[in-house]
Amino acid sequence: MESKISLLVSALFVEEIVLCLVLTLRLINIPTAVTLLIFNLFFLSLISHFNGTLSKKIGILAIGNITGLLWNVVLHYFAIAGAAFFGEPFDLLYAVSYPFLNFIWVVSFWSLSLAFFPKLKNTQEEMKNIDY
16 A cells, blocks of 8 residues: 555655656747756666655655755846846846856755755765774
């Protein structure tokens, strides 16, 4: 029974991830959806190295997608307001700084998400046996 509940929770998290991707594509723009897709691919490629249940791993990824969606909604409205107030020069500044601004949330979330997973036992033991 517990495995069925875990599978259901994982399916709901996957559904939320797909919904975030669709919302970014429909409501914001294509580069935002690509950024979120790249974040998902990087996270999924390294997810097997973490300790913890699959539902916990996918839950952290879902929270990352929500964070990315909210971050990019704020950036989108910031770009609209900046372009209306400052005009063309702001569009150039935004286009140049956009990858760096997305890099900020990706790296920050990735670092925070590592704290949710327990450390490997053999890594802790190896660190204790190292002679300095």
